[in-house]
Amino acid sequence: MSNVDPAEAARVLELLSGHRSIRSFTDAPVTDEVIAGAVRAAQMASTSSNVQAYSLLQITEATVRAQLAELAGGQSYVAQAGAFFVVCGDGRRHALLCAQEDSPYEVTLESFLVFFIDAALFAQNLCVAFESQGYGICYIGGIRSNLPDVDRLLKLPEHVFPFFGLCVGMPADDPDTKPRLPLDAVWFKDAYPTDEEMLSQVAEFDATMTAYYEQRIGKSRDWSTAIRRMRAQKKREELADFYRGKGASLD
Amino acid sequence: MSNVDPAEAARVLELLSGHRSIRSFTDAPVTDEVIAGAVRAAQMASTSSNVQAYSLLQITEATVRAQLAELAGGQSYVAQAGAFFVVCGDGRRHALLCAQEDSPYEVTLESFLVFFIDAALFAQNLCVAFESQGYGICYIGGIRSNLPDVDRLLKLPEHVFPFFGLCVGMPADDPDTKPRLPLDAVWFKDAYPTDEEMLSQVAEFDATMTAYYEQRIGKSRDWSTAIRRMRAQKKREELADFYRGKGASLD
Numbered sequence: 001m002s003n004v005d006p007a008e009a010a011r012v013l014e015l016l017s018g019h020r021s022i023r024s025f026t027d028a029p030v031t032d033e034v035i036a037g038a039v040r041a042a043q044m045a046s047t048s049s050n051v052q053a054y055s056l057l058q059i060t061e062a063t064v065r066a067q068l069a070e071l072a073g074g075q076s077y078v079a080q081a082g083a084f085f086v087v088c089g090d091g092r093r094h095a096l097l098c099a100q101e102d103s104p105y106e107v108t109l110e111s112f113l114v115f116f117i118d119a120a121l122f123a124q125n126l127c128v129a130f131e132s133q134g135y136g137i138c139y140i141g142g143i144r145s146n147l148p149d150v151d152r153l154l155k156l157p158e159h160v161f162p163f164f165g166l167c168v169g170m171p172a173d174d175p176d177t178k179p180r181l182p183l184d185a186v187w188f189k190d191a192y193p194t195d196e197e198m199l200s201q202v203a204e205f206d207a208t209m210t211a212y213y214e215q216r217i218g219k220s221r222d223w224s225t226a227i228r229r230m231r232a233q234k235k236r237e238e239l240a241d242f243y244r245g246k247g248a249s250l251d
Numbered sequence: 252m253s254n255v256d257p258a259e260a261a262r263v264l265e266l267l268s269g270h271r272s273i274r275s276f277t278d279a280p281v282t283d284e285v286i287a288g289a290v291r292a293a294q295m296a297s298t299s300s301n302v303q304a305y306s307l308l309q310i311t312e313a314t315v316r317a318q319l320a321e322l323a324g325g326q327s328y329v330a331q332a333g334a335f336f337v338v339c340g341d342g343r344r345h346a347l348l349c350a351q352e353d354s355p356y357e358v359t360l361e362s363f364l365v366f367f368i369d370a371a372l373f374a375q376n377l378c379v380a381f382e383s384q385g386y387g388i389c390y391i392g393g394i395r396s397n398l399p400d401v402d403r404l405l406k407l408p409e410h411v412f413p414f415f416g417l418c419v420g421m422p423a424d425d426p427d428t429k430p431r432l433p434l435d436a437v438w439f440k441d442a443y444p445t446d447e448e449m450l451s452q453v454a455e456f457d458a459t460m461t462a463y464y465e466q467r468i469g470k471s472r473d474w475s476t477a478i479r480r481m482r483a484q485k486k487r488e489e490l491a492d493f494y495r496g497k498g499a500s501l502d
Contacts, residue, residue: 003385004383004384004385008259008262008383009383009384009385011259012263012266012379012380012383013288013289013292013380013383015263016292016293016295016296016376016379016380017291017292017295018295019295019296019297021297035438036434036438037264038264039434039437039438040268040431040434041264041267041268042267043431043432043434043437044267044268044269044270044428044431045267045270045375046270046272046378046388046389046390047431048390048392049392049477049481050429050474050477051478051481052431052432052437054437055437055438055439055443056437056438056439057439057440057441057443058438058439058440058441059440059441060440060441061441064441092449093432093436093449093453093478094478094482096446096449096450096453097450097453097475097478097479097482098478098479098482098483100450100475101479103479103482103483104482104483105482106482108486108487108488108490109487109490109491109494109501110395110486110487110488110490113367113395113414113490114392116364116367116368116371117367117371117392117414117415120367120368120371120372120375121371121374121375123372124296124371124372124375124376125267125375125379127297128263128267128376128379129263129264129267132255132259132260132263132264133255133260134254134255134260137297138297139297139299141299141300141365141368144361144364154443155442155443156443157443160443163364163368164368177295178301180291180294180295180298180303181294181303183287183290183291183294185344186290186294186303186305186306186307187286187287187290187306187307187309188306188307188308188309189308189309189310189311190308190309190310190311190312190315191406192306192308192405192406192407192408192411195347198343198344198347199347199348199351202344202347202348223301224348224351226300226301227302227344227345227348227349228348228349228352228354230300230302231345231349231354231355231356231357232349232354232355235359235361236359236360236361237359237361237502239359239360239361239364240360240501240502243360250360250491250501251488251491
């Protein structure tokens with residue numbers, strides 16, 4: 001069953017381990033051929049009961065991309081990257097099929113979460129496919145800051161839920177990878193850690209991040225402070241209303 | 252910037268394109284060393300503002316795995332695979348940090364969705380890492396059919412949200428890959444397709460799936476009928492209540 005070349009397997013781990021988000025791109029285009037190859041590979045990611053509940057909307061019009069860059073909070077690379085996509089959870093195919101036979105269609109919380117998982121597995125495969133060919137990527141959660149405007153701009157019909165954007169292009173810089181939590185802070189056996197264990201793992205990570213930022217930007221920043229600050233800001237409170245308005249009951 | 256070996260890139264696309272879920276495993280174990288390597292690589296997947304809002308709980312105890320196999324709807328491979336994991340969205344680290352300074356902590360719908368995206372990107376990288384080494388994988392959404400029981404069994408604290416399970420092991424069979432929607436049914440440029448276009452793409456896919464099942468199980472089955480049937484069954488209606496009970500406001 002397993003005829004794996006260990007050197008090749010090691011290179012895949014290296015590829016995954018080498019990921020860092022790219023926010024500055026050369027003007028090299030991403031051709032339709034490259035995109036088609038990446039999308040085909042990405043579609044083979046697991047999908048819950050084969051529902052394939054996602055769509056990939058590429059935006060090529062410069063004026064629309066400029067508007068999206070603004071709506072995403074002023075992220076210029078949305079306009080500048082070789083290619084820009086909006087990844088959507090997509091129940092529309094299902095809804096149309098149900099409507100053909102007057103059968104009921106509802107996007108429950110379970111369906112909605114399946115859309116999210118399906119779309120994210122697809123998107124991550126897509127990113128790995130692009131990165132394996134030397135492209136850089138950056139997920140753009142920022143579109144969720146202005147979803148009603150994004151939705152109007154892209155004219156998305158009911159049951160199509162914009163989730164996040166994706167910049168793809170040839171990197172114009174080569175940033176470092178960013179540290180992650182220690183292994184024993186995310187992988188547990190049989191029992192979830194105690195609060196004390198978890199806080200000690202976080203303290204270890206704070207030291208790592210402090211060293212990382214001191215070396216990189218000459219300032220002392222830790223993860224705990226960043227997380228607390230982020231949590232104190234309530235963000236995107238209108239999200240549930242927006243998704244409900246697009247046909248998700250979320251119950 | 253781009254010093255990519257085209258043959259190597261092609262092999263990554265082949266790896267992704269070759270995915271099929273494995274539901275029958277040899278008794279070869281998945282060693283801690285292999286798991287650690289895969290988790291480290293998976294952690295490098297993108298994470299929204301570096302929140303790293305996921306945990307991976309490996310279940311090694313045979314009796315617990317047998318119970319989980321039942322709770323997932325009688326999926327024997329949950330007990331039988333070389334390794335079994337529960338992938339959780341995890342706000343607990345954040346909650347503990349906020350509690351230390353009496354700062355507010357709330358899992359809004361936005362946070363909850365970020366947990367889902369973070370966890371899914373991590374999990375998909377994890378699967379690619381395992382598959383690159385010859386292992387097979389199967390996502391287990393079935394645990395969401397009995398989340399309160401799964402949660403009690405695993406003793407997960409507040410703000411830890413079980414999302415899906417993951418079987419990993421050496422494949423004992425070699426099933427075909429399953430067809431996916433045609434490329435032009437998931438990748439659009441600038442405009443979402445009309446209903447007519449979408450239904451014609453779905454009809455094309457129905458023909459593909461019918462041929463696939465006729466050849467494979469000698470029965471005629473299409474995608475449209477499967478989707479309609481699935482949609483008519485309301486499933487997992489208690490999900491929102493469960494996640495709310497674990498500390499997600501979902502608003």
